[in-house]
Amino acid sequence: MFVENADSEACTILSPAPMAGRAGHKAFIHSFCGWAFYLLCALVVASLLAGCGPKPEFSRSGPIAEWPAYGGDPGGMKYSPLDQVRPENVNDLEVAWIYHHGDFSDGEGEFARTSFQATPLVVDGTIYFCTAFARVIALEAATGREKWTFDPDLKARRGEGPYPLTCRGVAYWSGPETAGSESLTCKARILTGTRDSELIALDAATGRPCSDFGVDGRVSLREGMGSAEPWEYYPTSPPVVVGEVVVVGALVADQLRVDAPSGVVRAFDVVTGELKWAWDPVPPNWKPNPARPAGKGRYQAGTPNVWAPMSVDTQRGLVFVPTGNPATDSYAAGRHGLDYFGSSVVALDAKTGVRIWHFQTVHHDVWDYDVASQPALFQSAQVGGGRPAVAQATKMGHIFLLDRETGDPLYPVEERSVPQGGAVPGESLSRTQPFPTHPPPLQPGQITAETAWGFTPFDRSDCRERIKGLRSEGIFTPPSLQGSIQFPGSAGGANWGGVAIDPVRDRLYVNQNRMPMVVRLIPRNEFAGLDPGSVVYPDELYPARGTPYAVQRGSLLSAFGAPCIAPPWGTLTSVDLRTGEVLWEVPLGTTRDQAPFPLWFSFGAPNLGGPIATASGLVIIGATTDRYIRAFEAETGEEIWRARLPFTANATPVTYRLDSSGRQFVVISSGGHGWSEPGDALVAFALPEPRRSLSD
Numbered sequence: 001m002f003v004e005n006a007d008s009e010a011c012t013i014l015s016p017a018p019m020a021g022r023a024g025h026k027a028f029i030h031s032f033c034g035w036a037f038y039l040l041c042a043l044v045v046a047s048l049l050a051g052c053g054p055k056p057e058f059s060r061s062g063p064i065a066e067w068p069a070y071g072g073d074p075g076g077m078k079y080s081p082l083d084q085v086r087p088e089n090v091n092d093l094e095v096a097w098i099y100h101h102g103d104f105s106d107g108e109g110e111f112a113r114t115s116f117q118a119t120p121l122v123v124d125g126t127i128y129f130c131t132a133f134a135r136v137i138a139l140e141a142a143t144g145r146e147k148w149t150f151d152p153d154l155k156a157r158r159g160e161g162p163y164p165l166t167c168r169g170v171a172y173w174s175g176p177e178t179a180g181s182e183s184l185t186c187k188a189r190i191l192t193g194t195r196d197s198e199l200i201a202l203d204a205a206t207g208r209p210c211s212d213f214g215v216d217g218r219v220s221l222r223e224g225m226g227s228a229e230p231w232e233y234y235p236t237s238p239p240v241v242v243g244e245v246v247v248v249g250a251l252v253a254d255q256l257r258v259d260a261p262s263g264v265v266r267a268f269d270v271v272t273g274e275l276k277w278a279w280d281p282v283p284p285n286w287k288p289n290p291a292r293p294a295g296k297g298r299y300q301a302g303t304p305n306v307w308a309p310m311s312v313d314t315q316r317g318l319v320f321v322p323t324g325n326p327a328t329d330s331y332a333a334g335r336h337g338l339d340y341f342g343s344s345v346v347a348l349d350a351k352t353g354v355r356i357w358h359f360q361t362v363h364h365d366v367w368d369y370d371v372a373s374q375p376a377l378f379q380s381a382q383v384g385g386g387r388p389a390v391a392q393a394t395k396m397g398h399i400f401l402l403d404r405e406t407g408d409p410l411y412p413v414e415e416r417s418v419p420q421g422g423a424v425p426g427e428s429l430s431r432t433q434p435f436p437t438h439p440p441p442l443q444p445g446q447i448t449a450e451t452a453w454g455f456t457p458f459d460r461s462d463c464r465e466r467i468k469g470l471r472s473e474g475i476f477t478p479p480s481l482q483g484s485i486q487f488p489g490s491a492g493g494a495n496w497g498g499v500a501i502d503p504v505r506d507r508l509y510v511n512q513n514r515m516p517m518v519v520r521l522i523p524r525n526e527f528a529g530l531d532p533g534s535v536v537y538p539d540e541l542y543p544a545r546g547t548p549y550a551v552q553r554g555s556l557l558s559a560f561g562a563p564c565i566a567p568p569w570g571t572l573t574s575v576d577l578r579t580g581e582v583l584w585e586v587p588l589g590t591t592r593d594q595a596p597f598p599l600w601f602s603f604g605a606p607n608l609g610g611p612i613a614t615a616s617g618l619v620i621i622g623a624t625t626d627r628y629i630r631a632f633e634a635e636t637g638e639e640i641w642r643a644r645l646p647f648t649a650n651a652t653p654v655t656y657r658l659d660s661s662g663r664q665f666v667v668i669s670s671g672g673h674g675w676s677e678p679g680d681a682l683v684a685f686a687l688p689e690p691r692r693s694l695s696d
């Protein structure tokens with residue numbers, strides 16, 4: 001069993017299964033501890049065995065709920081009304097079942113490296129999810145037994161490109177019971193995007209393609225896009241369904257070329273696959289500039305894309321899309337206004353694709369601070385005057401609370417002066433950037449040589465010297481020829497895991513990274529003769545073709561491989577949405593599985609994946625570089641449960657309860673990331689059925 005908690009391990013290790021009653025316990029203690037330490041050991045074992053009796057009966061009353069959308073609901077709050085699993089019994093959770101789908105690769109063989117990041121859907125007692133090889137699988141939600149699988153025969157699974165293979169989720173649609181609906185080939189559908197740039201509709205009951213959708217159940221997303229490598233353009237996040245359309249965006253590879261594929265967002269008829277609208281994020285009244293390639297497709301090349309999860313307001317018929325950067329990410333001088341919609345949250349009319357409003361979180365973004373998190377829709381009488389709201393988390397550690405109907409901030413947002421020094425000639429920087437005040441920024445300030453950190457004096461001295469050689473004027477220090485510290489780094493702050501919102505307590509929970517990076521622009525002539533092995537921060541090296549500079553980017557680490565800032569390096573934070581106050585902040589993760597024993601410290605860890613919140617007062621999250629799923633007490637931030645997993649869980653968990661007599665399940669994808677071993681496990685936890693004590 002992969003569960004690791006003190007009570008269950010004590011029962012497993014110390015309970016003398018062949019013996020019963022007091023005599024058996026006494027004989028066990030004698031043999032295990034020895035007579036000299038009989039009394040001490042008896043006390044220790046007695047305290048451990050106290051937790052090994054019958055488990056308390058969990059409540060059979062309470063709500064029933066599934067997980068029908070990526071964020072739990074179409075608006076992405078990641079909140080469940082379930083309360084069977086509570087702070088007082090969460091430590092009794094045990095593995096209910098594990099499903100291994102087999103689709104994983106370490107990148108050393110025929111296929112690219114994989115990362116299993118799917119957040120499953122749970123609808124009508126069935127779990128639906130996708131694998132890194134784009135297979136879609138349906139399981140019985142109560143048992144984990146396989147119901148069906150669909151294999152799209154993914155072509156683009158080879159080792160080309162910089163990104164691991166991944167698929168973060170699917171969407172569900174059920175047709176209304178109307179006249180003529182009986183003629184539908186699939187009355188309920190699973191919609192999924194693939195690395196082959198296809199949108200596929202499957203029968204939710206059988207897994208067979210819906211023949212009336214596109215061509216044999218498939219729609220090509222390459223149509224009108226121009227030429228691009230298979231790994232350069234494809235969806236990674238799930239599509240969303242609103243009314244009778246399915247809306248999809250896509251990843252566009254960073255930092256490669258100014259004429260990158262368009263970031264167009266498109267909507268297709270959910271039954272026929274017919275294109276209903278396309279929102280090409282070019283500025284109003286914009287005319288292509290001769291100095292910027294237009295691309296060879298129907299849509300404008302190099303526009304901001306939408307790779308992160310989207311949200312839906314079903315009542316108002318709105319789709320909320322978080323946008324990335326126009327190409328290329330680290331140099332804005334050649335954009336000619338094309339970053340008008342960059343690094344923004346945009347509200348689109350779901351029927352027409354017409355923009356209703358947009359709010360830009362970064363002006364002229366040259367930090368790759370694209371909006372990576374799903375917009376979270378909520379409404380509270382005590383937040384923003386009761387207006388329907390959007391909470392948008394960002395990589396900078398900013399949470400913007402916006403009016404859902406207008407995009408206006410619910411609380412003051414200040415335009416503050418930001419660093420300008422070190423920018424390359426001709427760069428087009430904004431002199432100010434927007435900063436929220438409610439809540440205030442959730443990331444610490446400037447990194448200096450005086451604040452350098454290390455495990456040892458040598459480590460600290462090495463970091464100090466590295467920082468002295470770099471530009472570091474605080475957040476929004478522009479990329480430079482010298483090399484600039486970017487903090488937060490391009491992984492965040494918050495990333496695609498986003499936030500969870502408890503609408504009863506008016507609390508927001510967000511996990512963040514605190515890992516600085518170094519960004520350096522390399523003149524084109526220098527880049528042409530560069531030996532990649534000679535760069536100081538060699539994590540990432542990008543050509544940025546069509547600009548005067550290539551881009552070098554990497555983590556700010558000491559010679560020992562330790563971050564140059566004091567921990568925590570990953571956090572989980574609770575915010576009171578009514579006051580904007582940070583209620584608590586705790587380290588998230590340990591150095592285990594990255595550092596050798598005994599260097600396992602609770603310093604927080606880099607994290608990708610998101611939290612969920614429950615009505616019982618729990619915040620549940622995986623996300624870290626160690627192989628754990630954890631539960632935190634929502635009021636205090638205390639970690640009150642964790643379970644060991646077969647692989648890291650860089651995904652968002654789900655929770656569900658299927659009927660009034662059933663158990664509440666917590667399920668998470670455990671499948672690794674670029675920094676950890678790839679895997680293929682979907683792990684389900686639940687409270688145990690009551691069992692007899694040892695003395696019965």
